[in-house]
Amino acid sequence: MSLRILLLVGVLAATGCSGADILMITMGGTKSHKIPFLELAKGLVPRGHNITFLNGFPADFTLHGLQEVTPSGLVEYIRNYTNWDLLGARMRGDMPLSVWDVFRFPWQVCDATLEDKETLDLLGRKFDLLILDGAFPECALGLVYRLGVPFMYINTVGFYTGMMALAGNPTPYSTTPIFYRPLTDDMSFLERLSNSFFTMFVDALYVPTMLCLQHMVRRHLGPDVPSIWSLGRNVSFILQNGQASVTYPRALLPNVAEIACIHCKPAVPLPKDLEDFIAGAGESGFIYVSMGSSVKAANMPDHLRKLLVQTFARLPYRVLWKYEASPALLTDLPANVKIGRWLPQQDILGHRKLRAFVTHGGLLSMFETVYHGVPVVTMPVFCDHDSNAAKAVTDGYALKLELETLTTEKLIRAIHKVIHDPKYRREAKRRQVLLKDQRSTPLETAIYWTEYVIRHNGAYHLQSPARNMNFLQYYCLDLVLFFLGVVYLIRSLTRLYLNPRIVQLGKEKLH
Numbered sequence: 132m133s134l135r136i137l138l139l140v141g142v143l144a145a146t147g148c149s150g151a152d153i154l155m156i157t158m159g160g161t162k163s164h165k166i167p168f169l170e171l172a173k174g175l176v177p178r179g180h181n182i183t184f185l186n187g188f189p190a191d192f193t194l195h196g197l198q199e200v201t202p203s204g205l206v207e208y209i210r211n212y213t214n215w216d217l218l219g220a221r222m223r224g225d226m227p228l229s230v231w232d233v234f235r236f237p238w239q240v241c242d243a244t245l246e247d248k249e250t251l252d253l254l255g256r257k258f259d260l261l262i263l264d265g266a267f268p269e270c271a272l273g274l275v276y277r278l279g280v281p282f283m284y285i286n287t288v289g290f291y292t293g294m295m296a297l298a299g300n301p302t303p304y305s306t307t308p309i310f311y312r313p314l315t316d317d318m319s320f321l322e323r324l325s326n327s328f329f330t331m332f333v334d335a336l337y338v339p340t341m342l343c344l345q346h347m348v349r350r351h352l353g354p355d356v357p358s359i360w361s362l363g364r365n366v367s368f369i370l371q372n373g374q375a376s377v378t379y380p381r382a383l384l385p386n387v388a389e390i391a392c393i394h395c396k397p398a399v400p401l402p403k404d405l406e407d408f409i410a411g412a413g414e415s416g417f418i419y420v421s422m423g424s425s426v427k428a429a430n431m432p433d434h435l436r437k438l439l440v441q442t443f444a445r446l447p448y449r450v451l452w453k454y455e456a457s458p459a460l461l462t463d464l465p466a467n468v469k470i471g472r473w474l475p476q477q478d479i480l481g482h483r484k485l486r487a488f489v490t491h492g493g494l495l496s497m498f499e500t501v502y503h504g505v506p507v508v509t510m511p512v513f514c515d516h517d518s519n520a521a522k523a524v525t526d527g528y529a530l531k532l533e534l535e536t537l538t539t540e541k542l543i544r545a546i547h548k549v550i551h552d553p554k555y556r557r558e559a560k561r562r563q564v565l566l567k568d569q570r571s572t573p574l575e576t577a578i579y580w581t582e583y584v585i586r587h588n589g590a591y592h593l594q595s596p597a598r599n600m601n602f603l604q605y606y607c608l609d610l611v612l613f614f615l616g617v618v619y620l621i622r623s624l625t626r627l628y629l630n631p632r633i634v635q636l637g638k639e640k641l642h
């Protein structure tokens with residue numbers, strides 16, 4: 132043990148605050164879901180906490196105090212499920228994921244995870260806190276119940292409000308755009324109609340898929356596991372992957388804190404090969420192209436790849452392109468283009484000579500682009516990309532293109548526009564200043580609330596009773612119904628009483 136760790140342990144012992152054992156779980160189907168968890172873990176480990184992290188993507192690095200558990204059933208299920216060509220589907224105008232695929236993922240991934248001995252071994256250990264992904268947490272709620280400890284969420288897909296709503300946060304259709312549509316929080320009548328329809332569609336699909344999932348959970352963990360809904364309502368705290376200046380200003384309960392950009396970092400100098408490549412462009416600079424980790428650029432249809440290559444060849448800039456294939460396979464690459472299987476995205480975004488970012492518009496990429504103040508051309512593919520794009524366009528630092536109707540001309544024009552119209556960079560910089568103007572960093576906020584929940588063994592005193600109310604109760608519609616009933620009753624009685632015939636009969640009897 133190094134002296135520093137010894138000192139740390141000494142300090143912790145002296146303050147009476149001991150390290151906690153924390154289990155983090157994400158069953159998100161894409162690797163980006165890991166990022167906020169790993170950032171929080173890196174912040175918690177030096178404070179003496181012990182982190183175990185269950186996910187479907189084998190670890191890329193080791194950190195003393197952090198143990199990643201990647202059950203082979205989960206890893207293999209996700210690998211099978213995500214061997215997709217999302218770009219091709221989007222270009223054909225198809226739904227990138229069919230309704231069946233959306234329906235089957237939550238319970239099939241749950242089955243694959245709970246079947247695995249590595250997962251069940253965790254039930255033999257003791258934890259102080261569980262931190263689950265707000266996207267697909269339901270399966271892990273079974274583990275929460277078995278371990279009998281408090282839990283929190285990191286709501287990785289910031290625009291997905293399902294778990295926030297279950298915890299009692301107000302999410303009215305009027306101002307809460309559904310995460311998979313190109314809508315903002317400022318909607319016309321027709322947009323609100325569409326938003327309500329698509330939200331109800333998701334809610335309707337959610338019920339049967341959760342019933343299947345609940346069946347899986349009870350099969351693996353015992354028939355006494357309560358309903359997924361009642362377990363989900365008992366969340367102690369939610370770390371929300373959003374921030375009013377980059378997502379939307381929302382009404383949040385006191386057990387929610389916003390931590391967008393928890394992973395954002397100032398740029399450091401690039402490796403020499405990349406720096407040399409960029410320097411070769413002189414003062415004209417370069418653009419950066421990445422479709423993120425989930426889209427799998429190497430699976431894209433050849434006509435799209437050719438379209439991109441032809442576009443890049445005609446640009447007066449150098450182009451750094453994240454593309455998961457060996458350069459030897461791409462014989463038609465123009466001299467101004469360099470590809471990389473993995474590129475240090477934030478160091479590139481923070482580079483002085485970067486002119487624009489061409490992206491699929493994943494949420495973390497959008498946060499990074501604002502953090503580094505870079506204008507973007509976005510081409511949404513699936514999941515929340517459309518709502519991320521809608522927000523960035525509204526904020527004025529992005530131009531959005533439709534993959535279905537994409538042409539070389541359109542892409543060239545869009546890239547030139549975000550570079551030469553100063554509005555785009557100015558708005559990116561303005562959002563950057565707003566994002567950074569916070570009382571504490573997102574990581575400090577996340578650490579504070581995580582330790583708060585540990586200190587108090589849950590944060591049940593922050594829970595709102597709204598979480599236990601149904602729609603009728605929450606809006607007092609049951610009272611309205613009751614009131615209407617009383618009015619109706621009184622009216623019927625008075626009618627009966629004032630009916631002339633009855634009154635007449637009554638008079639006759641008196642005589």
Ligand SMILES: *[C@@H]1O[C@H](CO)[C@@H](O)[C@H](O)[C@H]1NC(C)=O
Nearest residue numbers: 150151152181182183197198
């Ligand atoms: C930390 O977790 C490991 C498993 O990764 C476990 O063996 C160890 O006992 C834990 N340490 C503490 C101090 O809780």
Ligand SMILES: *[C@@H]1O[C@H](CO)[C@@H](O)[C@H](O)[C@H]1NC(C)=O
Nearest residue numbers: 204205207208209210211243
């Ligand atoms: C993944 O796909 C292979 C080949 O189709 C299949 O044999 C395997 O059972 C699948 N694994 C899971 C976990 O679904």
Ligand SMILES: *[C@@H]1O[C@H](CO)[C@@H](O)[C@H](O)[C@H]1NC(C)=O
Nearest residue numbers: 275279280281361362365589
């Ligand atoms: C919430 O979780 C805590 C800790 O596991 C448990 O003691 C409590 O009974 C749960 N409450 C409900 C309503 O499920």
